[in-house]
Amino acid sequence: xxxxxxxxIVGAGGAGLMAALYASEGGADVAVVSKLHPLRSHTGAAxxxxxxxxGNEEExxxxxxxxxxxxxxxxxxxxxxxxxxxxDAPRTIIxxxxxxxxxxxxxxxxxxxxxxxxxxxxxxxAPVRRACYAADRTGHMILHTLYEQCxxxxxxxxxxxxxxxLITAEDGEAVAGCVAYEILTGxxxxxxxxxxxxxxxxxxxxxxxxxxxxxxxxxGFALALRAGLPLEDMEFIQFHPTGxxxxxxxxxxxxxxxxxxxxxxxxxxxxxxxxxTVKDLAPRDMVSQxxxxxxxEGRGVNGKDHVVLDMTGVGSDVLEHKLPEISTxxxxxxxxxxxxxxxxxxxxxxxxxxxxxxxxxxxxVKSSSRDDKVEGFYAVGECACVSVHGANRLGTNxxxxxxxxxxxxGMAMAKxxxxxxxxxxxxxxxxxxxxxxxxxxxLSRPVDAGExxxxxxxxxxxxxxxxxxxxxxxxxxQDALGxxxxxxxxxxxxxxxxxxxxxxxxxMDAVEVQFMVDYAEAxxxxxRNRTESRGAHLREDYSxxxxxxxxxxxxxxxxxxxxxxxxxKDVVITQxxxxxxxx
Ligand SMILES: Cc1cc2nc3c(=O)[nH]c(=O)nc-3n(C[C@H](O)[C@H](O)[C@H](O)COP(=O)(O)OP(=O)(O)OC[C@H]3O[C@@H](n4cnc5c(N)ncnc54)[C@H](O)[C@@H]3O)c2cc1C
Numbered sequence: 001x002x003x004x005x006x007x008x009i010v011g012a013g014g015a016g017l018m019a020a021l022y023a024s025e026g027g028a029d030v031a032v033v034s035k036l037h038p039l040r041s042h043t044g045a046a047x048x049x050x051x052x053x054x055g056n057e058e059e060x061x062x063x064x065x066x067x068x069x070x071x072x073x074x075x076x077x078x079x080x081x082x083x084x085x086x087x088d089a090p091r092t093i094i095x096x097x098x099x100x101x102x103x104x105x106x107x108x109x110x111x112x113x114x115x116x117x118x119x120x121x122x123x124x125x126a127p128v129r130r131a132c133y134a135a136d137r138t139g140h141m142i143l144h145t146l147y148e149q150c151x152x153x154x155x156x157x158x159x160x161x162x163x164x165x166l167i168t169a170e171d172g173e174a175v176a177g178c179v180a181y182e183i184l185t186g187x188x189x190x191x192x193x194x195x196x197x198x199x200x201x202x203x204x205x206x207x208x209x210x211x212x213x214x215x216x217x218x219x220g221f222a223l224a225l226r227a228g229l230p231l232e233d234m235e236f237i238q239f240h241p242t243g244x245x246x247x248x249x250x251x252x253x254x255x256x257x258x259x260x261x262x263x264x265x266x267x268x269x270x271x272x273x274x275x276x277t278v279k280d281l282a283p284r285d286m287v288s289q290x291x292x293x294x295x296x297e298g299r300g301v302n303g304k305d306h307v308v309l310d311m312t313g314v315g316s317d318v319l320e321h322k323l324p325e326i327s328t329x330x331x332x333x334x335x336x337x338x339x340x341x342x343x344x345x346x347x348x349x350x351x352x353x354x355x356x357x358x359x360x361x362x363x364x365v366k367s368s369s370r371d372d373k374v375e376g377f378y379a380v381g382e383c384a385c386v387s388v389h390g391a392n393r394l395g396t397n398x399x400x401x402x403x404x405x406x407x408x409x410g411m412a413m414a415k416x417x418x419x420x421x422x423x424x425x426x427x428x429x430x431x432x433x434x435x436x437x438x439x440x441x442x443l444s445r446p447v448d449a450g451e452x453x454x455x456x457x458x459x460x461x462x463x464x465x466x467x468x469x470x471x472x473x474x475x476x477x478q479d480a481l482g483x484x485x486x487x488x489x490x491x492x493x494x495x496x497x498x499x500x501x502x503x504x505x506x507x508m509d510a511v512e513v514q515f516m517v518d519y520a521e522a523x524x525x526x527x528r529n530r531t532e533s534r535g536a537h538l539r540e541d542y543s544x545x546x547x548x549x550x551x552x553x554x555x556x557x558x559x560x561x562x563x564x565x566x567x568x569k570d571v572v573i574t575q576x577x578x579x580x581x582x583x
Contacts, residue, residue, distance in 0.1 A: 001189050005031040005156065006422045007413050008193040010163045010178060010220070012038030014046075014139065014399060015381025016199030017146035018406025019362070019413065021099075024153040026414020029422075032155055033180055033191065035162040035215060035508075038147050042201055042213045043402065046139025047325060048254030049116060049131030050403070051396035052089035056110040057129040062086040064121060065130060067576055069397060072118040072283045073390025074535035074545065075578035076233070076553070076571055081360050081386045083574065085397075088404045093132055096403060100145045103134050104322070114322075115257035118283035118394040124583070127257075127281045131396040136252050136325045139399060160184055162508055163219065164435045166196070166227040166377075169425040174375035175227070176425035179435045183508065186501025188439070190431050194422045195413050197378035198224070198356060199406070206516050206523075207349035208458075208465035211243055211250035220383040222515035224356045225522065229366050229374065230555040230567065232385040233354035234519065235527035235537045238393055239470050241287040243348025244333055245306040251326045251345060253395040256280045258322055259314045262291070263342065264299035264307050275583035282583045285392040285536040288347040292470050301344065308342035315339075347470060353393055353536065354526075355385040357555065357569070362409030368555065368569040376425060380409045387553065390571075391535020442510045443499055450493035453509040460487050460516055468524050473541045477528040484524060485562070488517045522556045525564050530554060547578050 007023050009016045012034035024030045032038070053060040065086040070077055097103060097111065104112040113129040121128035134141040150157075158180070165179040167190070177192040203218025204210035221231055241262070242251040256262070262280055264270045274290045275282035282290075295305050311319060316339045319327045330338045356379040357365050364374040381402050388401055460483075467480035491514045496506040532546035533539050555567040 002192055003189055004192045005029050006193065006417050007195045007197065008033060008178065008191045009197045009199055011199030011201060013041035013199060013201050013381060014043035014142055014146065014402035015406045017150055018403050019197055019199060019380055019410040020150050020155045021146055021153065022407050022410025023414045024155050026411055028414045028417045030155045031158060033158040033161045033163055035160060037159050038157065039143060041143060042216055043139045044143040045213060046399055047136040047250060048252035049114060049133035049138050049396045050399035051119060051130050052093045052132055052400065053130060054090050054093065054111060054113060056106060057113045060128055060130055062089065064123060067123050068119050069388065069394055070576045071581055072392055072394040074392055074581060076390030076534060078387050078572035079574040079576060080572045081388050084360050085388050085400060085404045089400055092403050092407055096142060099149050101141050103132055114254055115281055116395040117253050117281045120278065127278055131257065133254065136254055136323050142399065164511060166223050167427055167431045168227050169428065172228045174425055175377035176427050179432050183503055186504060188432050188435055190427060192424050192427055194417060194424055195376050195378060197380065197409065197413065198383055199381045200383045202352045202382040203519060204349045206461060206464050206520050208461040209243060209248040210349040211240055211248055217512040217516060218519050219512065219515050221355065221519035225518050225558050226560060230357060230557045231354060231522045232357040232555055233387060233553050234522040234556055235530050235554060236353035236391045236535055237349065238284055238351035238353060238536050239288040239347035240284055240350035241291055241347055242309050242345040244329065245344035245346050247333055248348035249329055249333060250348065251309060251343060255309060255311060255323055255326060258318050260309050260311045262307055263310050264294045265301045266299060270294055278583045283392055283394060288470050289538055291347055306344045306346040309345045310342040311338040312340060312342065351393055351398060352382055353389040353391065355383050358384045358386055360386060360408060361412035362405060368567055378409055378413060380405050391537060439507065442494065442496060442507060445495045447495050447497055450495040451490060453494045453513045456487060456490045456494055457513045457516065460520060464520055468527060470538060472527055472539050474528060477524055480524045484517060484521050491517045518560055521558060526554045526556050529566050551578060
């Protein structure tokens with residue numbers, strides 16, 4: 001069936017819903033297509049906070065926020081976009097409050113704010129209270145409010161429809177719509193739209209240990225590559241320092257913002273040695289690298305590959321009222337009461353800094369020129385790269401990225417429809433052919449003619465974790481590329497037990513693992529190509545940052561047959577010249 005809307009947004013997390021809300025406010029006919037029910041999107045799991053220089057608890061300025069974000073990005077973030085985000089942050093938070101987000105409050109009734117890693121007062125002097133929060137359920141509150149507002153605005157929702165292809169037009173210069181698989185019925189549908197917008201979230205599930213939900217399989221990255229579009233800065237992956245040991249479940253940085261301390265086997269507060277000014281509130285790339293350093297030097301707790309997060313000095317009152325979720329996680333998953341005992345933690349794959357390149361209005365760009373737009377295609381949220389996070393994102397800046405650029409993207413899309421009308425581009429001959437072929441080839445393969453998707457996926461997650469995580473060298477990256485070559489072959493021949501049409505998650509697992517190989521290659525090739533260390537990309541064989549050669553964004557293209565191409569894009573520098581990062 002062909003379904004037609006002015007704007008089709010793929011993804012119903014914070015980014016997709018924010019864009020849908022503002023596009024519908026702007027008068028457009030908007031549909032949101034999501035493989036999950038919107039309220040199950042990963043945004044709902046965001047815990048600790050959303051950054052904005054409101055100055056409710058102590059003096060703060062958007063320029064300090066912009067400086068911290070730039071320095072946090074190891075100077076790879078585009079400063080014009082960073083300024084846009086930090087300047088827009090306060091009013092966007094107030095708008096969210098007016099839409100109904102129930103933030104925690106100060107005694108005077110203002111939105112409460114707490115400390116987070118890398119956020120400082122007066123250009124690095126000391127940590128500042130900048131993260132607005134709703135206990136440790138900030139994402140949950142935002143997601144629910146945005147969904148309610150979208151329903152009120154009569155946005156059309158296609159829940160549990162998984163998009164499997166982008167329909168390009170005009171020789172790849174434009175996008176005419178997308179193709180989706182209806183999970184409940186097994187039907188394939190074409191969406192035609194004047195504008196298609198991706199808000200498909202991150203890819204944490206490509207790694208063995210991750211804080212991301214099961215659906216975080218990064219489909220959007222692969223679909224963009226398959227449409228012949230580039231991905232930007234894919235080598236930069238954030239490992240969050242405090243995942244529950246072995247499980248990867250997140251303990252928010254807000255825990256350290258409220259006074260939690262990281263300790264090694266000697267009980268030492270080791271971050272004091274590495275970041276004397278901000279200590280445990282150093283940015284995530286640094287803290288994760290330091291944790292591994294402690295472990296490698298034999299100071300893992302109990303001889304194991306973890307350290308501990310000590311919350312025993314924080315007090316049961318703060319844990320109960322400001323950090324209830326993570327206290328429960330610790331009790332339920334590890335049997336540890338954080339009031340009395342330190343929590344074993346290790347870095348966990350958390351966030352994709354890179355993604356589909358866009359400008360600050362969410363329009364996708366397809367080369368090193370920022371004017372080279374893809375007609376009818378927008379992207380926003382974790383799947384996009386504006387780039388405000390550069391080589392390392394600061395905590396609270398993803399939720400902020402979603403709402404600021406979601407809002408801007410929604411408004412830009414509505415404006416385009418108002419000004420240019422809602423004509424649709426031709427879908428071409430048989431737009432669903434590629435999707436049907438892919439599904440048929442998996443379904444028609446005999447069950448014993450290949451491996452199960454889960455086997456291939458597990459091997460992919462293991463090689464990515466072992467070879468492409470916090471510490472990298474040319475050797476580990478080459479090992480990963482060797483593995484990916486055979487994984488591509490294996491993924492192309494996976495089989496599924498379930499041959500039915502209704503809720504065939506087996507089939508979607510098989511599709512997703514093929515997607516994973518595509519962008520895992522983008523990550524690994526980009527990482528091998530960048531022969532320096534910057535932010536979250538730490539090369540043991542090139543341990544210094546090298547601004548002369550590498551102060552530039554990576555662009556990666558692939559033909560999915562092993563043919564890859566690398567290009568570059570300039571970094572926008574406005575007022576903060578690159579300096580050595582010290583905290
Ligand atoms: C545990 C956790 C805690 C976090 N805490 C914070 C925090 O406190 N502060 C902060 O700033 N950031 C935090 N983050 C990061 C932040 O939450 C995410 O980066 C952000 O929520 C991503 O939002 P999104 O809208 O881009 O994607 P998501 O919320 O992940 O939504 C993706 C959407 O895309 C849909 N989708 C994906 N693929 C397809 C497809 N093929 N077809 C159709 N639909 C598709 C999904 O159904 C979903 O609706 C946290 C992340 C995690 C994992």
